[in-house]
Amino acid sequence: MPISKDTPISILGSGAWGLSTAIHLLAAGHTNLTVYDRSPEIPSPYSAAYDLNKIVRAEYEDPFYTRLALQAIHAWKTHPAFTPHYHQTGYVVACTGRAPPKAVEHLEKALASIEQDPAFKAGIRRLEGREAFRDYTWQYTGPLSQWKGYYNRLAGYAHSSDSLRSAWEFAARRGVKFVLGEEAGRVTKLVYSGKKCTGFVTADGQTHSSALTIVALGAHGASLLPSLGKFSVARSWSVAHVQLTEEECNLLRGIPTTNVRDLGFFFEPDPKTRLFKLCPLGIGYTNPDAKTGISLPPPDRLPPPQDFIPYEDEKKLRQLLRETFPWMASRPFVDQKLCWFADTADSEYCIDYVPGTENSVICLSGDSGHGFKMMPVFGEWVVELIQRGKQPLERWQWREGSVGGGDWGEKVSWRIGKGAELGELIRAKERVVRARL
Ligand SMILES: Cc1cc2nc3c(=O)[nH]c(=O)nc-3n(C[C@H](O)[C@H](O)[C@H](O)COP(=O)(O)OP(=O)(O)OC[C@H]3O[C@@H](n4cnc5c(N)ncnc54)[C@H](O)[C@@H]3O)c2cc1C
CATH class of the missing domain: 3.50.50.60 (FAD/NAD(P)-binding domain)
Structure with a gap:
């Protein structure tokens, strides 16, 4: 009732x-x-x-979610609580020449879900090679090694x-x-x-x-x-930022949201904080309880057992920057954290x-x-x-x-790499700190 x-x-x-x-x-x-x-x-x-x-x-392998995401994009543009916060910068999706077949396959499936859809068709372009990608992000100075992918206007x-x-x-x-x-x-x-x-x-x-x-x-x-x-299951992914100057922030203003399926993704810098956010793509990390096996985030954010990113993720992000904006590739990563979501x-x-x-x-x-x-x-x-x-x-x-x-993490079609448990990551981090002393 x-x-x-x-x-x-x-x-x-x-x-x-x-x-x-x-x-x-x-x-x-x-x-x-x-x-x-x-x-x-x-x-x-x-x-x-x-x-x-x-x-x-809105691109998904499953048209059910494509349809829902299209409704959501419409609402991002029309609902008064949300309109100021949506930025339709466009979306570039790519695989580098070194991407594993799983990443290429996912990219093709996601593109197929929208390529012929009347809502997207006019705003989609397949891209191959450095110059094609530079048509959308002229600020790239990196090699974009054998990149292939597409641009989708209806996203951001x-x-x-x-x-x-x-x-x-x-x-x-x-x-x-x-x-x-x-x-x-x-x-x-x-x-x-x-x-x-x-x-x-x-x-x-x-x-x-x-x-x-x-x-x-x-x-x-x-x-x-x-x-x-x-x-x-509670699972986490890494998030890191580079602190830009005002000029650098202006330079990158308006770039499309960019997702390199075998490395990670980034956004135009935040104008308020001038932070440039990057996330590596991967399986993510769980935190199972020794007795129950149930994974939950650590109960408290402070003191921060999770305010770092694992070395493998840092490597991916630095490679992503060498590919795109090499001038940023050796900058310190600030505001690093593991961020938790609920995974099925x-x-x-x-x-x-x-x-x-x-x-x-x-x-x-x-x-x-x-x-x-x-x-x-x-x-x-x-x-x-x-x-x-x-x-x-x-x-x-x-x-x-x-x-x-x-742990099904590695079987998910859109995730590449190996998963791990938070405890292992913390121990690995402590070993690195001790080795440096
Ligand atoms: C690194 C990362 C990148 C992501 N990128 C994307 C993306 O690009 N696009 C996308 O669509 N989604 C993305 N997501 C997923 C997205 O963030 C989640 O789907 C979304 O936040 C889920 O919302 P939620 O309300 O279920 O949970 P949450 O937003 O996590 O909210 C849970 C709330 O519960 C509260 N809470 C917890 N315990 C208690 C308690 N005991 N009592 C009272 N309150 C409590 C918390 O304070 C929090 O406010 C990403 C997630 C992560 C981790």
Whole structure:
């Protein structure tokens, strides 16, 4: 049975999906919405979107997500909370001459998903060789060794921290309540009466009752729903930046978002901070608990066990810079971090009621590292779920038991390389530090 519009609904987590859910429930007429987050302000440093920018593009191997991403791009351009934060700089995707066949195959499949689509066709051009790529980024001075790929006009990036802040303000101004902070906003457990979840407890010891609880904790979801950890794994990728001068920042203004499938990706520099963000492409790193096997991010950001990037990732990023902007290739990397997301074996989201809770808990998880672009529309899918009372799409349903058979990271078609565990990375880093002493 659909719930009434004044039913108290609690959204746990004010990341990309929690905030989108609040905005769309509001638009659907819900009047009693409260969002809880452990961070004292939004954007939260615990959100996967707590940084400068994220790629917004619609090419996918699966046309289902292509269609959704097109809707999202439309909303990035029309929804007042999001329009200032979307930048359609275009998107260059490439493989170098040394790319493994898996990377080339993924590029071809992604291109095929949009190449003949009327929405994209006029804005797509296949590219081969240095001069073709320099038509779109004349600032390249590197060799672009045997690059092949394409340019897609209908894509770019969104400023992720600014989008979170804007969505927060948009929702708060329209009456959504926010409870923030490590004491009042951090949820420590769900409370059940029989099978039904009746609310939750926050770190200050308060119990809050809630008719419907929506768990939107990103990579942290299994801390409240342990069985989620069997199919949605906390995994991290590296992020690093180069600090540019004003002139350098001006030079690179307006470059397309660029994704070199065998190395990594970057964006035009952020004009406010003049930081140039880079991410290596890879499998990513898990943090499994020795007893349960469930991977969760380290509980605290500070002190920072994760504010570094592994050597292999640094090597990839320096190679990416030698290929493109060699003048930047030996600059120090600042603001390095590992950033956590919720990963499923087939990269499918989970947008569903938790089974056996009498429709009292909804779980939003499994963004699989491609969920930010959907922020302007994501909440619509939660509204639909609530209206229907069940998730008809099998791909977004809750999964029972362990899915994926161990560490599936390397099997995902769009990821190249080898995965590792955070503990191994920290030990390797400590060995390097000791060797230097
Ligand atoms: C390095 C990296 C690059 C990415 N690049 C892209 C990209 O280019 N394009 C794209 O579309 N997507 C990208 N993503 C994925 C994107 O960031 C995620 O899909 C998106 O942020 C998921 O949103 P979420 O709301 O599920 O989780 P999050 O945004 O992580 O939010 C979770 C929230 O839960 C809160 N929280 C955690 N524990 C508690 C608790 N106990 N109590 C209360 N609150 C709590 C946190 O503070 C946080 O605000 C990338 C992810 C990473 C890590």
